[in-house]
Amino acid sequence: MPDFRHRETWAVLIGLAFLLALPPLADAMGKGFYITLFTRILIFGLAAVSLDLILGYGGMVSFGHAAFVGIGAYVVGILSWHVFDGSPVVTWPVLVEGTENAFVVWPLAALMGGLFALVIGAVSLRTTGISFIMITLAFAQMLFYLAIGLRQYGGEDGIALYNKSELVPALDLFDRTIFYYVCLAILVAFLALCRRLVGSRFGMAVQGARINERRMRALGFSPYRHKLTAFVISGAAAGLSGALLANAAEFVGPAYMSWQRSGELIVMVVLGGMGSLFGPVLGAAAFLLLEEWLADLTEHWQIFLGPILLLVVVFARRGIWGIVAGPDRRER
Template sequence: MFRLPANLSGRSYALLLAILALAPFILEWANQPFYLDLLSRALILGIAAISLNLILGFGGMISLGHAAYIGIGAYCVGIPSYYDYYSGWLHLALALSVSAIFALVTGAISLRTKGVYFIMITMAFSQMVFFTFLSMEEYGADDGLVIYSRSEFPEWLSMDSGVSLYYWVFAMLLLSLMFTHRLVHARFGRVIVGSRFNEQRMQALGFNTYRYRLTCYVISAMMCSVAGMLFGNFAGFISPDIMGWTRSGELIFMVIIGGVATFFGPLVGTIVFVLLEEFLSAITVYWHLIFGVMLVALVLFGKGGIHGWLSSWDRKDADYG
């Protein structure tokens, strides 16, 4: 069943997944528990970036409002917990359904526009969510909401310890990677990718592209809400800040750094982003300046992101980037 990928990029990703799978043991041995926190955070954002890449990369729908779904997912943990409902299944079901409904309604409107208008309207909708939570005094408004206890699952699925939460995140990450891969290569994915490059032709072939793109948008939102649900559990404290439009912008950067419309790109981009942020901010308070210059350089010179850079050593690049 298992074959080692023949190309450099494939091998690098296999190695990365192996390291991530063993990370808790490695960090325990190195006595660096802080980095497990950092890694959990990075992988949670990684899931969000993978979900964004599904619409932004494969589908060509550039959303500047995806962080709203992180927020929705997180508050679907926070608000029930506030009323002492701690069931993890309830949190997960709420996150998936609320994000699906919100994405269906806002997507149905947003997808009537194209290009810059789509960017603006997705941002507007996410700001609506942002200000809604900002104004809800009951749930802490801008002071945020403390989640006193993590979502409750059966014993073997518990996410109570740092390590078990990490493996929850890692499992969800693997699921979203696998799901994205299957989806893109299935009938549905062909239509999505085809519509990104030539919508007119896809319609002439009999595809109602609007319906397919809307479905893709909803799937992506639901995936992102899982990241939000995990984030709520991870942070133990949530505030509207987690879904500001700058967070949506960061997600776009993570996707671009790693490689648009590639399977592992968003994950790699997110890890690099989070680590850079961490280490640069430890060096100087002016780290945003250095970070900005690095991002600009990466976008300008590193066409195809890190994935493009890795696979420039491979003979063939099978992705649609």
């Protein structure tokens, strides 16, 4: 029997090596556009992994996950707008010499994403199934229309960012290569954190609650508390991805938290492989690359995406990651 553990390890190492080598290779070939494209892939990969934490491992089908992405983006956008307007609502250390301090603003975006996830999760996790899906969707739509109603911050037109967050003077985030590696480092760090969480007692309790909540309660665990904690962690990570997305696009708009964007995140997770952590990154890459390439052929590129997703769901139980890394250990 083949050792799929080694195959999975090699898949991760090869993928990481490719991502590390991509910027110099793209510059050498005169294809700098791919650095920007793969930066978006890394950011959406982070958002997709955060969703996989609750969808793939916790069985929580959230159809409003993009709301947390939008909240994180608006934290960056609103602070940036006040800096440009000359009337900051906060002082140092959030603002440093007219620019946003990423060491404060990005954690603040994650914090706001986590706080909103706490409120939404506290209500929605008291239900299951279709009720849970509809409540998360309802909360997301409320936040979406709230963003449209923020006339001071552009309303439906959104906010154009005139500056980016600042990490340290030596790291200029306007340099697309530096920003790419910052996004890669954050994604790798979150994947490592999720790996530890999933394999921990907490992670086992969340997965057990997905399978049989009644039995977990009989064993002395609190499924609600564990699932809510996972939901908050997921929302915080999505908020951080929104902060990165705002810096990457230099724009923030209500579309970031629309139900269509939530649907896209679910597609990324399913396409890459639910409950695999690394799969959603592959799913994000596949989705955005297909969007990029097929959009040149037709504006109705989703017509091609539908059959591809159907084939993956029917013939690859673990999505693209199952094809690359082999079956799950529980299936061997």
